Amino acid sequence: MAWKFDEKSPIYLQLANHIKTQIVSQEIKPGEQLPTVRDFAQQAGVNPNTMQRAFILLEQEGMVFSKRTAGRFVTDNRDLIEKTREELALAEMEQFVYQMMKLGFDQVSLAEILEKHLKGD
Structure with missing residues (x-):
């Protein structure tokens, strides 16, 4: 089911905030592997490029990190969370x-x- 978005801010920011909310609420646990860009984009009902942009923002903020061939993972930094x-x-x-x-x-x-x-x- 597609996520709901408003017109007040860019969709990639809303995606990043949604994922951050899932992380801070422990819906997605520290150290947990995230779904692929394509899988997350399909869940959210957005273009994979938009989801990629959200992931890049989350990486810049330190909320997620990439392992070269294994995918993206949630940070273990509980202070940051x-x-x-x-x-x-x-x-x-x-x-x-x-x-x-x-x-x-x-x-x-x-x-x-x-x-x-x-x-x-």
Whole structure:
């Protein structure tokens, strides 16, 4: 089944972020071999060149590495994975706060509604 993409950013960035999310959430484990570019492209419903571009970005960031004839693997660097997890979380929170402010919430009311939600009220 093809992945869903938005028009706000390039598809290769969205692919890279999706894979990073899979890595930081342990859906793809450290040291695990990734599917081939073609297999991943087919799963995502994108051109293999677009997937290759996402993999190159992930390699530049250190999230994955290539072994010459064996394919690509997720980094074992748990500090990098945790740092990336925190960066992704911060970006999500910033987007959430921005959208809530657009809806008219101030910091106090936002904190109150968030606390209420987390308590299950």
